[in-house]
Amino acid sequence: MSTVGPASPSHARSREVVVPWHNALTARLADYLELTKPRIAVLALTAVTVGYVLGSKGGWQVVPLLHALLGIGCVAAGSSILNQWIERSTDTQMDRTANRPLPAGRLQASEALWFGLACGLFGTLYLTIAVNAVTAWLALATMFLYVGVYTPLKRHTSLCTAVGAVPGALPPVLGWTAAGGQLDAGAFSLFAILFLWQFPHFLAIAWLYREDYARAGLRMLPRPSAKLPIVGAFTVIYALALIPVSLLPSEFALAGDAYFLAAIILGLCYLISSVRFLLNESRRTARSLLLVSLVYLPLLLLALTADHLRLLQ
Secondary structure: OOOOOOOOHHHHHHHHHHHHHHHHHHHHHHHHHHHOOHHHHHHHHHHHHHHHHHHOOOOOOHHHHHHHHHHHHHHHHHHHHHHHHHOHHHHOOOOOOOOOOOOOOOOOHHHHHHHHHHHHHHHHHHHHHHOOHHHHHHHHHHHHHHHHHHHHHOOOOOOHHHHHHHHHHOHHHHHHHHOOOOOOHHHHHHHHHHHHHHHHHHHHHHHHOHHHHHHHOOOOOOOOOOOOOHHHHHHHHHHHHHHHHHOHHHHOOOOOHHHHHHHHHHHHHHHHHHHHHHHOOOHHHHHHHHHHHHHHHHHHHHHHHHHHHHHHO
């Protein structure tokens, strides 16, 4: 910073100590927050809330829900942090991740490791004490599958996407059990919807960043075929399968006709976007599919929750 004239000693100390200290602390806290992947956490906790409302069968309360969200949120944060700790070397090789706190060197690997372990441990213990043991164990299993299985598999096989879809589909089930619901057909229907939804979503991301992933040695896409745009074909298959699966909550009396109709309309939009990507695998159609996937899930969950509450009145 340029100055006019000499600065007094006290002024210099103020400029060198107070202001930089404040800015450094703010930047450090921002980096810790970035490690938790807050946007992904918000989507996951939205699914937890939907599962909680449906699993409570009309008797839900705000305070127990907040207990569940806090505990599950901490476990989710711990999972994201440990995922980045494991992938810090490959993240340096990809443009989309090179500026994350660890590959950019703004935080030390040991800091992330202890932060991630602390979040996961605290969240699990909190769920055990404040919610119930079933939810705590399921949250711990979710963390193990994501960090201990999915993350290492990314270096070896594109089947990692299927493995990663399991912990990705568990948030509504965690909400369901947090409300006291049993692991029954209703919980399975919520799991199945999120499980299938993830494939077109993640395949679109993997296609868009395929060069980044290849440079880092991560096998996120199935092997290409000379006869068929294989990535597009998979997105269509999963989007097509999602339509009947998304209707299961109506079959299990979790929602009524309004949700049934909304699920069909949203499912057809998702399918059409996947077909467009199949017919023309391009950045434009991949981005369109990604956008549709991000609109589809919140709208579907909103329709499901609203119709469920309507039935309870």
